[in-house]
Amino acid sequence: MTDALTPAQLAALPLFPLPQVVLFPGTALPLHVFEPRYRALVAHCLESKSPLGLPQIQPGHEAEHLDTPPLLPVCGAGRIVHHEALDDGRSAIIVRGIGRLKLVGDVASEHPFRVGRATFLPDRLDDPARASADLATIDDCLRVMSARMPRLAEALRNAIAQGREPGLVADRLAAVLYKAPQHRQRLLDIADANVRLGEVVERLGLLTARA
Numbered sequence: 119m120t121d122a123l124t125p126a127q128l129a130a131l132p133l134f135p136l137p138q139v140v141l142f143p144g145t146a147l148p149l150h151v152f153e154p155r156y157r158a159l160v161a162h163c164l165e166s167k168s169p170l171g172l173p174q175i176q177p178g179h180e181a182e183h184l185d186t187p188p189l190l191p192v193c194g195a196g197r198i199v200h201h202e203a204l205d206d207g208r209s210a211i212i213v214r215g216i217g218r219l220k221l222v223g224d225v226a227s228e229h230p231f232r233v234g235r236a237t238f239l240p241d242r243l244d245d246p247a248r249a250s251a252d253l254a255t256i257d258d259c260l261r262v263m264s265a266r267m268p269r270l271a272e273a274l275r276n277a278i279a280q281g282r283e284p285g286l287v288a289d290r291l292a293a294v295l296y297k298a299p300q301h302r303q304r305l306l307d308i309a310d311a312n313v314r315l316g317e318v319v320e321r322l323g324l325l326t327a328r329a
Contacts, residue, residue, distance in 0.1 A: 123169055123195065123217070123238070130225055131195070132159050132170045133232040135187065137180040140302035141172045141194030142289040143215045145277075151209040155230040160198065160209050162229060169197050171219055171234060174303055186224075186232065192239065192307045195219045215289075218309065241285035241311045249284040252315045256287070259322040267325070270294075274322075285311035291318045295325075 123131075134149075134156060141147050151160050163170055173193035175183060196213035203209055218239040227233040243249060256278075263271035277290040292305045295318065308314050 127169055128219075128236050128238070131219070131234050131236050132163060132168060132229070133173060133189075133221075133234045134159055134170050135173050135175050135183070135189055135232065137175045137183060138299040139172065140174060140299055140306055141196050141213060141215045142293045142302070142306060143194065143217050144281075144286045144290050145215045145293040146199070147172070147196065147213045147215070149211050149213060151211060154207075157207050157209065158229060159231040160201065160211060162231075163198050164201060169195050169216065170213070171195055171221065171236060172213065173221060173234075174299065177300075189221060189234075190303060191221050192303075193219055193221060193236075194306065195236070218306065239309045242309055243284055243311045245312050246284075248312055249315055252312075252319045253282060253284065253287065255319050256291070256322060259319075259326045262326050263322075270325070284315050288314035288318050291322075295321050 151157055171193050173189040176188040176190055179187040194215045195217045196215050198211050199214045200212035201209060219236040220239050221234045221236050223235045225233050225235050260271050260275055273294050274291055277294050278287045288311060296302050305314055
């Protein structure tokens with residue numbers, strides 16, 4: 119899933135590095151913005167309608183967040199779809215994930231926030247028949263779970279209500295099923311939609327068996 123980022127946008131992408139935060143394509147992420155440089159980032163993105171990258175700070179370097187810590191190379195790209203101005207210049211925003219990116223370097227920035235250069239990581243689907251079978255298995259698991267784990271089943275069903283594209287289904291279900299940042303990042307790193315969907319099916323199978 120991508121939302122038509124231009125080559126110019128990919129060549130100078132505003133970056134919002136965060137520790138232990140992973141944005142999947144097709145999902146929404148609420149954020150509270152209070153640091154001055156990220157207030158400037160939000161203002162820039164709203165004014166220019168620019169997307170932004172949300173890379174995870176490399177584990178072990180979280181204490182360097184006020185400087186320029188090393189970043190994990192694969193990140194989610196997003197657009198601000200909701201903005202609420204709060205006291206003292208703070209903001210509450212919602213970012214919608216629009217694709218996977220690989221950061222290939224920082225670029226000189228005239229802004230107080232970091233700017234990076236990125237390339238798209240498009241979904242690869244080598245086995246559509248396998249994906250169709252996995253989607254059917256997901257439906258079966260959700261039917262079983264709806265009787266025994268109704269809240270989780272409803273959350274998962276709502277997550278995939280807007281489409282059946284295999285990669286998007288995998289990402290939206292992963293956003294609900296995986297909470298640990300390292301697990302979320304591992305799935306974000308995988309461009310092969312068949313592999314991601316297979317992992318989600320395995321996770322659902324385990325949950326269904328426990329139920």
